[in-house]
Amino acid sequence: NTPLTFRTWSPSTPLERGVWNIPVPVSTVEAVTPDIVIAPVVGFDAGCFRLGYGGGYFDRTLAASSPRPQAIGVGYEIAAIPTIYPQPHDIAMDCIITESRVLHRKEDREQTKG
Numbered sequence: 001n002t003p004l005t006f007r008t009w010s011p012s013t014p015l016e017r018g019v020w021n022i023p024v025p026v027s028t029v030e031a032v033t034p035d036i037v038i039a040p041v042v043g044f045d046a047g048c049f050r051l052g053y054g055g056g057y058f059d060r061t062l063a064a065s066s067p068r069p070q071a072i073g074v075g076y077e078i079a080a081i082p083t084i085y086p087q088p089h090d091i092a093m094d095c096i097i098t099e100s101r102v103l104h105r106k107e108d109r110e111q112t113k114g
Helices: 057-064
Strands: 015-017 023-025 036-040 070-074 095-097 101-104 109-112
Touching: 036 057
Parallel strands: 036 070, 070 095
Antiparallel strands: 015 023, 095 101, 101 109
């Protein structure tokens, strides 16, 4: 239940198995504070709240980050739903990008490509 740790990476960086057996830089590699965080979106609503994979990692990470990075959700337009019924611990993305639009939370407007 801890926030994510971000580390520098290059092709020569040694890796170890992390959560869900995903390769991650070893813990001796310098931790960094990102300017931007890109989060997968399984579902999203007009308020830029997202459904992810159920671990709460991004919400905990954004809540603990100072300064808070720009939070960008990426998913498919078909994942748009009327509401995800956000809970007090849920943190909205700054924007959500799909194959057909960019939904901005702060400006409360949509931009459609093409």
